Amino acid sequence: MLPILVGLLVVMQLLYPYKGWLMLLIGLGGVWLVGFIWARALAQSLYLTREMRFGWAHVGDRLEERFTLSNVGFFAALWIEIIDHTTMPDYGVNWVTGVSGYSENRWQTHGICTRRGLFTLGPTSLKTGDPFSLYTVTIHHPEFAALTVTPPIVPLPTIQIASGGRAGEGRPRPNSFERTITTTGIRDYLPGDSYNWIHWPTTARQGSLYVRLFDSTPSGDWWIFVDLDQETQAGQGYNSTEEHSVILAASLADRGLRSGRSVGLVTYGQELIWLPPQQSDSQRHEILRALALATPGPCSLTDLLARTRPGLRHVANLIIITAAAENSGWLEALLPMLQRGAVATVLLLDPVSFGGSGEPRHMQSLLTNLGISHYLITPDLLDQPELRPGQQGQWDWRISPSGKAIPVNRPRDMTWKELTRI
Numbered sequence: 001m002l003p004i005l006v007g008l009l010v011v012m013q014l015l016y017p018y019k020g021w022l023m024l025l026i027g028l029g030g031v032w033l034v035g036f037i038w039a040r041a042l043a044q045s046l047y048l049t050r051e052m053r054f055g056w057a058h059v060g061d062r063l064e065e066r067f068t069l070s071n072v073g074f075f076a077a078l079w080i081e082i083i084d085h086t087t088m089p090d091y092g093v094n095w096v097t098g099v100s101g102y103s104e105n106r107w108q109t110h111g112i113c114t115r116r117g118l119f120t121l122g123p124t125s126l127k128t129g130d131p132f133s134l135y136t137v138t139i140h141h142p143e144f145a146a147l148t149v150t151p152p153i154v155p156l157p158t159i160q161i162a163s164g165g166r167a168g169e170g171r172p173r174p175n176s177f178e179r180t181i182t183t184t185g186i187r188d189y190l191p192g193d194s195y196n197w198i199h200w201p202t203t204a205r206q207g208s209l210y211v212r213l214f215d216s217t218p219s220g221d222w223w224i225f226v227d228l229d230q231e232t233q234a235g236q237g238y239n240s241t242e243e244h245s246v247i248l249a250a251s252l253a254d255r256g257l258r259s260g261r262s263v264g265l266v267t268y269g270q271e272l273i274w275l276p277p278q279q280s281d282s283q284r285h286e287i288l289r290a291l292a293l294a295t296p297g298p299c300s301l302t303d304l305l306a307r308t309r310p311g312l313r314h315v316a317n318l319i320i321i322t323a324a325a326e327n328s329g330w331l332e333a334l335l336p337m338l339q340r341g342a343v344a345t346v347l348l349l350d351p352v353s354f355g356g357s358g359e360p361r362h363m364q365s366l367l368t369n370l371g372i373s374h375y376l377i378t379p380d381l382l383d384q385p386e387l388r389p390g391q392q393g394q395w396d397w398r399i400s401p402s403g404k405a406i407p408v409n410r411p412r413d414m415t416w417k418e419l420t421r422i
Contacts, residue, residue: 045073234356
C-alpha cells in the first residue's frame with residue numbers, strides 16, 4: 001500500500017497543493033527510504049556460521065549444532081528467522097532471534113537421530129527485514145553437509161553362530177583333530193568357547209576370562225545375508241522386520257569383527273550390496289554405511305542365494321536373516337552351499353509378532369530336520385531396557401558428595417566442524 005499512497009499524495013499535491021499532503025508525502029517517503037536503506041544494509045552485514053560436532057552417528061545418538069549470527073553493520077536486525085532445510089526426520093533447527101549492530105548472537109541446538117540413512121544438514125536460509133516490515137531480505141546458502149546415521153549396535157547374548165569344520169571352514173565333522181599344540185595369542189572369552197581353551201595365567205592377571213588362539217586354526221569367515229524382499233517384510237518403523245534385520249546384521253558384524261573374524265555382507269534391496277569378508281575397522285564402517293542405506297526391494301532371498309552362490313568359493317559360515325517364514329524355496333537354494341561344506345545359522349523373524357502373517361513353525365521344523373541352527377526373532381529381543389543404542393554425543397553424569405556434577409562418559413569427538421557460512 002505504501003507505493004500507492006505515495007503516488008496518490010504526489011498526484012494530490014500536484015493537482016491540489018496543500019501543506020498537509022506535503023507533510024504526509026515527506027513522512028511516508030522518508031519511511032520508505034529508511035526502510036530500503038535499512039534492508040539493503042542488513043543484506044550486506046549479516047553472516048551466519050553453522051557448525052556441527054559429529055560427522056556420523058548411530059540411531060539414538062544426540063546430534064549437536066552451533067549457530068553464530070554476526071552483524072558487522074550499524075543497523076540492528078530486530079527479527080531474524082533461521083530456516084533450516086535439513087532432510088533428517090524429527091530434527092529441525094528453525095529459530096527466530098535478533099542481533100544488534102556490531103555484535104553477534106550464538107546458540108546451540110540438539111536433537112536425537114531417530115532413523116538410519118543418509119541425510120543432509122542444510123541448506124540454510126536467513127530471512128529478515130526493516131523495522132517497518134516494508135522490505136524482506138532473504139539470504140540463501142545452498143551448501144549442506146552429509147550425515148550418515150548408521151543402525152545401532154546392540155548386544156545379542158542369546159545368539160550363537162554355528163562354527164565351521166576344518167580350520168574353521170565347512171561343516172563340522174566328528175572325531176576330527178582341528179587344533180595344534182602351538183598358540184598364536186589370546187583373546188577375550190566369547191560364549192561357546194571351550195573351557196579347555198582358557199588361558200589361566202592371563203585370566204588370573206586380568207580378572208576376566210581369556211582363551212588361547214591356536215595356530216593353523218582360522219576362525220572362519222562370516223557371510224551375513226540380509227533378506228530385504230519387500231514382499232516378506234512386516235511392521236512399521238522401528239518395530240518392523242526390516243529394521244530388526246538391519247540391527248541384527250550390524251550387531252553380528254560388530255561381534256564378529258571384534259572376535260577376530262573376517263565378516264562380509266550380502267543383501268539385495270533396491271540395489272545389490274556385496275562386501276566380501278575382511279577384518280578391519282574400515283570393513284565395520286563399510287558394513288554399517290551399507291546397512292544405513294539399505295531399503296527393501298523386489299529381490300527374494302531365493303534369488304539372492306542363487307545369484308551369489310557362484311561367487312562364494314570358500315564359504316565358512318552363513319548367517320541368514322530373513323522374515324520368509326512361509327516360503328521355503330530359499331532352503332532349496334541354500335542346500336547346494338551346505339553340500340559344499342558351508343555351515344548356516346538362520347535368524348528367522350516371526351512375522352506374526354511384527355503384525356504380519358505367516359506361521360514360522362513349519363519353517364522351524366524344516367530347519368531342525370536339516371540340522372541347521374536357527375533362532376526365532378521377535379520384537380522382545382531388542383525391546384529391553386539395557387539395550388541403549390547409540391553413545392555418540394551422549395553424556396553420563398554422577399553427583400559427588402559435595403553436589404558437583406562429574407562427567408562419567410564424554411562424547412568421543414567434541415570438536416566443532418564448520419558446516420556452512422553465509
